Amino acid sequence: MDKGMKKRWISLYVENQVGVLAKISGLFSGKSYNLDSLTVGTTEDPTVSRMTIATVSDDETFVQIKKQLNRMVEVIKVIDFTDIFVRMKEILYIKVLDVTAEDKTELFQIAATFKAKVIDYGKDSLLLEFVQTATKNDAVIKLIKEEFRHIEVVRGGSVGIESISMMDR
């Protein structure tokens, strides 16, 4: 059954109406589809919202997900982002607490390596901001978790748009 189990992305154009988000997320819970992340915001047209959805699913389930989304009245368009050229980033905040001066140096190095910004700073804490792919964010979280015991993580979920040139992610 788990043929082709992997992470996939969908971009959706939906009516910007009350209840649409509940309807989409309800589809995932009602039909037991995995919902890894979901972001939503209005577009250049205020009557239209755009969602980026990440889901871990096998081939068959993913086809079903797309079909089920497509047939919703409120869904205007479904684009499968899994295998096309897209620009897709996620914002991630990591607050690291109980850090020593040594820790801080290391965190600045990590920030430099991962092109993160140190956006806030306290006596024994540091706040990092990453804007990169969700996969890279996964890696960063793993790394920092290993090194530091007391952290807080907030992530936004991927937002994506089709590339203009043939460039990925």
Next chain:
Amino acid sequence: MKQISGNRLLVKALMEEGVEVLFGYPGACTVDISDELFDQDSIKVILPRHEQALVHEADAYARTTGKVGVCLVTSGPGATNLVTGLATANYDSVPLVCFTGQVARSLIGNDAFQEVDIVGITRSITKYGITVRNREDLGRIIKEAFYIARTGRPGPVLIDLPKDVMQEMGSPEYPKTVNIRGYKPNRSVHAGQLKKALAALSKARRPLFLAGGGVIISRAGQAFTEVVEKTGVPVVTTVMGRGAIATDHPLYIGNLGMHGEYAANMAVNHCDLLFSIGTRFNDRITGKLHAFAPKAQIVHIDIDTASISRNIQVDIPIVADALDALEKMMEYVEENPCSKWLAQIHAWKQEHPLAMHSVGDELNPVDIFAEINRQFDNTILVSDVGQHQMLAAQYSAITSGKQLVMSGGLGTMGYGLPGGIGAKIGNPDRPVVVISGDGGMQMNIQELATAVLEELPVIVCIFNNGYLGMVRQWQKLFYNQKYSMTDLRAGALTRRTDFKEHPAYTPDFVRLAESYGAVGIRVTKKEEIAAAFERAKTNAATPTVIEFILDPEVMVYPMIQPGGTLEDMILDN
């Protein structure tokens, strides 16, 4: 232009949509609409006795007329009583537009009296649902609702109407056209795919048609029959597809699935091409998935893309309305003489014909169906859910002009009687016969009042076996005959340790029918069956309730265990 209230626009919209019947139950949030409806007489207003039954009535009205069923109920409990009916209609793809009252916008979210989030509650069991938040959107939303309900794969649409929106004055315009950017139902047939499917059909050596409820919904029975006859390929149907081709047609084998005929299930098991139309391969028809049609290439025509390749992997998918596809097929289909295959199917039919062994002196349900088949033409047969339903699916002759209606997908007990009422309201000139169990009958028995007052001569057959028979059947076969929670005569008396005799059946259906003003007849012997129906036919003024006293040991065979395969088929012996 003179402004009108939302309430008045609603009634105007219903008229412009050509609505002839509205099923409604009033309350505080919709009393203004009731008031508007009082002042017109082009829409007949039916007042059922319970909102669940109300939806079933609108549902059966829609299934038997092809029109959209229209419901109006109040907020809160009126709205929550819709839930079962909406789910029933949604599963069986029935076009409904249901209006629910709602508290005023300023009160929404306050836990106001009789406020519920009905759009939220019904989100997963409707095709579309919306609260009208602005008076200027009302006309467009109603127009879209009717369009969404009846096009594509039909289904129920719910419109929630806050009381103050409905009181607000606004434009009297009702739009003429619809344009929903996210909803463009498919009306074309992919010619390339269709030709591929037909090539496979003509090459197959053991081809088989499988017709589901989609063929009935798109009223494609005649087109289907013509295609079948042109090809000479045999047919099985799902329970919901029964009647897609006349059940006495020489190429018709029977229903497949859990209680399907031996020959039909064998044919599915051995065919090398399964040409299926309008079915979603529900688990009740497939049994264990990997053992379903194991040798077959599968063609699947369905209006709903999401029904294709969900349960069964399909080789040639075609997204199309059944009627559109069948009409296109007529241009291309060729004869596929498969006499050896037909002979094999015939042999299977001989090996285990559909039959019920006599149960002593007791009434045999098969004799009841034989009499219904013989005495009524043009009938609409509406069934409830249970053993009697599966027997109806097996033994009812659905020949030209007849229709079988039931809650197939959800299996809703309590559908039968209101279903019969809705069917009769939509088809006053056709005989309507309801088949119900003693359990299901009591789930909406209050509708006898509706039927009597509307002067609907529906013939209501109660198959009284004293038990929740279908569940009892599972207990008899798979649970060591422990009849837990299925004895409808159980109660305080039977809980006392040494009871010898059951109490009398409650209620006395014959006297109950009479107290409603209907005719009640009790049948205990085979000889009485014909006369009971003869008498029912002469009663044109009220419903006739015929109670058939049946042996609880009557089982529905064949039976394939849930999740089982053909090897597990239990036959009557």
